[in-house]
Amino acid sequence: MAEATKTPTGVVEAYEKLAREVLERPESIPSAIHNLLLKLAETHPGAVYWIIRKFYQEYLRLYVSDTGYIGIADRYEPDLMYPGDIAIYMVPESPKEGDVVQITFTDKDEVSVYVIHGRVLRCNEDRSIQIEDTSTGEDYRVVEWNILGKLVKVIPFGSDEWQELFQASGVPKEWVAASVEGNITSLQKSDISGKDEVISELRSRLEKLV
Known part of the structure; x- marks a missing residue:
């Protein structure tokens, strides 16, 4: 897993020169930064996404701590969530x-980005954590830099609260339906425990989406 690294003293000047060149561009500073990121993303989209996500989480930590974030699950996570849950x-x-x-x-x-859920097994003295992947059961050591957030609540598909939030999100039902269908196909080829019950639940959701 990628993690933050300290910049060697010998290259600080090079980054300062690059920063000056960006700031001296004729367009606005936000546009110049945006254009630079677009150019970097042509070859390393994963790195650009990851560092932007972590930059505003670390540098603007107050705002992220105040707001958190929500998402619509796009995969089955055993004992946690189904596709379509919020x-x-x-x-x-x-x-x-x-x-x-x-x-x-x-x-x-640093081209592709991966996102997983993990249950914290223990916290280490260096602020890293040991986690168990909720999908595979694999054990990882994860540095603080790679943690996006803590799961605090799952809102079940179709509930009153789900209906309210989903309508406000503007996410197309077609996207959720495609996600559910993809999970059904994937689970049919798997050997996970209780897959028949999971597939039955997903098919029930699919009927309500199409």
Whole structure:
């Protein structure tokens, strides 16, 4: 998993020069930064997404802590959520044992971005955490830099609260339906425990979406 690294003293000047060049561009500063990120994203979209997400989480931490974020689940997570559920996250100051956290990381080439959920097994003295992937059961050491947020609530598909939030989100039902269909196909090929019950629930949701 990618993690933050300290900049060697010898290259600080190079970054200062690059920053001056961006700030001296004739367009507005936000436009210049945006254009630079677009150029970097042509070859390393994963790295650009990851660092932007972490920058505003770390540098503007107050605002993220105040708001958290929500998302619509796009995959089945055993004992946590089904595709179509709405998940609410907060940004914890210090994850605790038993918390379920959302983690992001890139591949070695920093092109693709991956997001998983993990249950905290223990917290280490260096502020890293040991987690168990909720989908695969694999054990990882994760640095604080890779933690997006802590799962605090899952709102079940079709509930009154879900209806209110989903309508406000503007997310097309077709997107949710496609996600549910994709999970059904994937689960049919798997050997997970209780898959018949899971597939039955997903088919029930699909009928309500199409």
